[in-house]
Each structure stands twice: as C-alpha cells, then as structure tokens.
Amino acid sequence: MWAVLGKIEFELVSHPSVMEERTSADYAEHALINSKPMLEHVGDGLDELMLDIQLHASQVDPEAQIRQLKQAQAAHEPLPLVLGSGDYRGVYLLTGVDTRVSRTDGSGRLVNATVSLTLREYSGKYTKPLPNPLALKSAAALPGAKIGGISSLFSTPMQQVLGSAVSAGNLLRAGVEAYDTARTVRNNPSVLLGQAGELMRMSQQVLEPLGVMGAAAQLLGNGGDLVRLSASVGRDVQDAVQSMRDVHIGNIVAQVDSASVRMNTAYGQLQEAAPRLAGLAANIITRRG
Numbered sequence: 586m587w588a589v590l591g592k593i594e595f596e597l598v599s600h601p602s603v604m605e606e607r608t609s610a611d612y613a614e615h616a617l618i619n620s621k622p623m624l625e626h627v628g629d630g631l632d633e634l635m636l637d638i639q640l641h642a643s644q645v646d647p648e649a650q651i652r653q654l655k656q657a658q659a660a661h662e663p664l665p666l667v668l669g670s671g672d673y674r675g676v677y678l679l680t681g682v683d684t685r686v687s688r689t690d691g692s693g694r695l696v697n698a699t700v701s702l703t704l705r706e707y708s709g710k711y712t713k714p715l716p717n718p719l720a721l722k723s724a725a726a727l728p729g730a731k732i733g734g735i736s737s738l739f740s741t742p743m744q745q746v747l748g749s750a751v752s753a754g755n756l757l758r759a760g761v762e763a764y765d766t767a768r769t770v771r772n773n774p775s776v777l778l779g780q781a782g783e784l785m786r787m788s789q790q791v792l793e794p795l796g797v798m799g800a801a802a803q804l805l806g807n808g809g810d811l812v813r814l815s816a817s818v819g820r821d822v823q824d825a826v827q828s829m830r831d832v833h834i835g836n837i838v839a840q841v842d843s844a845s846v847r848m849n850t851a852y853g854q855l856q857e858a859a860p861r862l863a864g865l866a867a868n869i870i871t872r873r874g
Contacts, residue, residue, distance in 0.1 A: 588666060588667065588668045588674075589665075590665075590666050590679070591657060591662070591664035591665065593653055593654065593664075595638065603637035604636050605635040605636075606632070606633070607632065607633040607635070608630070608632050608633075609629070609630030610629050610630060611626070611627050611628050611629065611630050612625060612626055613625045613627045631705050631706040632675065632705075632706040633703065633704065633705050634666075634674075634677065634702075634703075634704040635702070635703055635704075636702040636704070637700070637701050637702075638700045638701075639697075639698075639699055640700060641696070641697050641759045641762075641763075642690075642694075642695065642696045644756075647695040647696070647698050648694065648695050651682070651695075651698070651700060654682050654700065654702065655682050657679050658681075658682050661678070662678075663676045663677065663678055663711055664676065664678070664679060664704075664707075665711065665713075666704070675707075676706070677705060677706055677707055678705050678706075678707050679702065679703070680703050680704070681702065681703030682700065682701075682702060682703075683701040683702075683703075684698055684699070684701075685698060685700075685701070686698045687699065688766065697763075742801040742802070742804035742805055742808075743801075743805060745797060745798070745801035746798050746801045746802050746805065746811055747862060749794040749795070750794075750798050750855065750858070750862055751862075752794040753795050753818070753855065754852070754855045754856075756787070756794065757791055757818075757822075757848065757852040757855060758852060760784075760791060760825075760848050761845075761848050761849055761852050763783070763784060763787050764841065764845035764849075765845070767780045767784060767841055767845075768842065768845060771838045771841065774835075774838055775834060777838060777841060778832065778834055778837045781829055781832050781837060781841075784841065784844065785826060785830070788822055788825045788829065789826055791822045792819060792826075795815050795822065796815075796819070798811065798815040799811075799815035799816060799819070802814075802815060810861065811858075814854065814858055814861075818851045818855060821847045821848070821850045821851035821854070822847065822851050824843075824844075824847040825843075825845075825847040825848045826844075828841075828843040828844035828847065829844050
C-alpha cells in the first residue's frame, strides 16, 4: 500500500504518478509614505498537496475509487494522511477531485482515468485514531490477496518475493493492455507519439517490484531460479523502456511495436512461473514462509 487517506487506501498500482507539495507564508502589506511598502509576517499559510493518480480497470475499479473520493470530498471531514511506511503527513481536507478519462469500453464504463486530488491542511483539532497502513494490509501477503505495497509490507523474504511478483505481474498486464490499445492507432503516428510518455511510465513502474523480487529471492535458500527470473523479466522491461526513449514522428510506430513485444515477453515469463510462485504461496499458507 502506498498510503491511507482517512479510510481510502491507495495501492501501489494507483499511487500518485505526480505529487506536488506547496507551503506558504502570509504577510500583511503596510503602505509607507515616500517609500516602498513593508511586509509583516502574520502567520503561515495552509499546506497543500496535489496528487495525480492513474486508475486502470485491470488493477482497480476506477468508477468505485472515484466515487469513494467524491464521497470523502462531499463529507467535508478532515482526513489523516499516513504513508505505507508509517510516516504521518498530517490531516487534510479533500477540496478537489478532478477526473480525466483516457479510455472507456463499448458500454461507456471507465477503463483508464487520471484523478487529480487537491488536499489542504486542516488546522483544527483532530482526535480520531490514525490509520495504520501495516495493520490494514496484514493479510496482503496471502495468496489471492491484492498486493498493494512492496518490501515494507511483507515480513519474510518468501512473502516479499510473492508479493512483488504479483505486483509486477499486475503492472505488466496493465502495460501490455496499454500498448495493445496504443497500437490500434499506429496508422496515425502523431496520435501515437502523444501516448509515448504514458507508455514509458507504465513500463518503468514495473522495475521497482522486480528489483524487490530479485533482492528478496537472493535471501532464499532455493531462490536462484527466481533471481534469474526477475533479472530476465527486468531486461525485457528495460528494453521496452529503452525503445520508448528519443522517439519521434519518424520512428514512433516501430518503437512502440518493439516495446510491445518486450512487454509481452516479460509478462509471458511471469505467467510461465506461476507454478513456482504457487509453491511459495503454499509455503506461506502452511507457515513455512
């Protein structure tokens, strides 16, 4: 889990792609005769956080997540923000929820959207208990659970390997679908070029859980094959990222095609490793992991 805002949980797959923080100080301006005005500090302004969150139907229910955020905004209640690491960032009011739809299905249901959130610091007294991200996701390492964080949420190397592999697989699937969608407009290079930045971002975000998976697998007595798997999948993803660098109108179609092949290859490798990962899940269930 990336963070908890009140009771709203942000998973790794929906963590902010952009986060901006603004602090300010307030000054009173006093006019002076035959001189420039003088500023006098009267207090600090309210801190603001601006988050851009990517939602994809292969990972979360975009409509349900947006509905939950709008309900939180309409409630006008202060919400504590605690990161998955346990870092308490403060109490905020959710003052803005802006949605940009990137893709829908044939029935008009959201497939991919970007939600921009505006949070303003709450300066009143807040006495409710703070959320505990680690406690909320104590069952995250169980097979079939939705994996929402990385190494800090899993207590053993075996759990870290399994959780990171699931996270990487989810992100790879979303990336493969994004490339497949982009290739439907390959006859219009200018439109395809406009999607290059998002395609690269979706490729790059797979690398973090793969790195955690490889590092944790090295701590297993029989994890050599998993170390090699994470490295091999990582190379394919790196190739996809490299294909999306320095793209232009003349090469965008070929580069997207190349990156798509690498992402599909990477995803296929993880799928082929499903029996091995299922063995880890069985060990965790029987408390051998």
